[in-house]
Amino acid sequence: MNKQLILKNRPMGMADADTWALETNEVPEPKEGEILIQHHYISLDPAMRGWMNDRKSYIPPVQIGEVMRAGSIGKVIKANNHPQYKEGDCLTGWGGVQQYVVTNGDNWYQVDPNLAPMTTYIGTLGMPGMTGYFGILRVGKIKEGDIVLVSGAAGAVGSVVGQIAKIKGCRVIGIAGGKKKCDYIVEELGFDAAIDYKSEDINDALKRECPKGLDVYFDNVGGEILDAALARLRLNARIVICGAISQYNNNKEKEAVKGPSNYLSLLVNRASMQGMVILDYAKDYGKAAQEMGMWMVQGKLKSKEDVYEGIENFNETYQRLFTGDKLGKLVLKVIEE
């Protein structure tokens, strides 16, 4: 049987147990030219919150009654005359929060689970890693000597951003919540400094860690931290708008998104703020994965996944994205052994 997580109600504010329903249905049969994939792992990402709003965005909203959208990785267990994939192939794509999926293979990528753990292919070598890679290189346009700040620094995207900035010769400051994450990014990932937004005043901490200001701020969180970063921009600084996790659970009825009051710092400093969506870089994923794979082999790029088990525990695990109670890429194991 195929356990599937269905979007039942559109959340107002935080999603909760009532947002989804777990259904058990027949495992579907692949038609001619299709494959059946058994999911091993599901990727949990802050962007999921946005996909549940009934609003025009960079991707259509998940509809009520549909399987919740998610990145995923699994193995082909049945191929019905598929031109490219065969049983046993390991594929990653947008399989959704369910245990089995049938597809014609479009927009799925084959990976080699002997070179890296499957969880890494939906983390550092998957969408979050790609987001960090293209975001900091193509949008942030970092160069040697830049002072780079990243929020959500211990997370799936932020940890890649900071490590790549270090590889490129930048000074890197990470913002994370709690001592454990701050220690992790400095001691394990090699960031130059960490700011614990849960225990420090962010403005004071930025003054201390970036006395000369910032060339690049990679924003995963929005809110007060974005404003604090704006206040410390150097001339021609770049802000990469990748996400705004602090604002995702606001909603127009209750509480509007907080816009950055300090945005006129862009004018004073001739700085820019640019948004990005990883889907735009699809044609270069291969090159990026190759380069990041090389850095991983060389020990310059580390990956950490925080793995929870059981599709039944999806809601509980999802909450960790927003409480921050996790370390590294949040992954749910959905295969039952």
Added chain:
Amino acid sequence: MNKQLILKNRPMGMADADTWALETNEVPEPKEGEILIQHHYISLDPAMRGWMNDRKSYIPPVQIGEVMRAGSIGKVIKANNHPQYKEGDCLTGWGGVQQYVVTNGDNWYQVDPNLAPMTTYIGTLGMPGMTGYFGILRVGKIKEGDIVLVSGAAGAVGSVVGQIAKIKGCRVIGIAGGKKKCDYIVEELGFDAAIDYKSEDINDALKRECPKGLDVYFDNVGGEILDAALARLRLNARIVICGAISQYNNNKEKEAVKGPSNYLSLLVNRASMQGMVILDYAKDYGKAAQEMGMWMVQGKLKSKEDVYEGIENFNETYQRLFTGDKLGKLVLKVIEE
């Protein structure tokens, strides 16, 4: 005698009569290598409000007791062995709100008052015109067919932005306050459409005039209009942050600057928001003035100055920048005939 407007008190919110003091002092003598300029006209610009705040910005604040900073134009009436300028030369620079100024000539530019009126050299052929020119071309990066929105569209900068966008083959919508200004930009300047923010709901009007969204928004005003424009961005749109006149008279004690709540539209639309300061383009002013002069001769670029008289009337005239009670570039004639 030299009448000089001195910054007496830093304003909280709107500047008023109490902000400045008019002093009458001796006309200064040019020393060896210096010139004495008699001002004919002073430029009044919204940026003046920012220069009065005691805060780090792109230019140092005017200090209490100093002559108020302003762009100006006048003629050399005495030259003391100046290597470049002689009596009768017409120069424009940052002479301040006073009737006479002594300078060594650095950062002053000679212009020919036979080719254009002196007021135009501090308007369309001066800083506001340059701001529009470099802002829309270099930061806005307009190309043929773009849908371009500009606020403050009847003003010194906005009117140049819109006309240049028309010259480059864009569809241009201007936002201005009142029927007179809206008629002016459409009928005299050739904009495709106008939105009167004083009598229309800005969101509804944008839906009507830009049903396909916006490629470029040139922002002179900030506030609600910036948010409305963000809500209508197309993919890869560019927002030029040139000013925020709606927010200049806010102050931290009373009312914070309103940040753009819709800034996550930058993410969804892979759009950018970039600040600019005209001083950065100084080396290319000459080329820009030449091109704009050509457009003026061809009748493609029109210039309108709204001239008031008397340095005594500075405060009253300055208020018009913020009430909007003016049409075109606001100029104060300070020479007494």
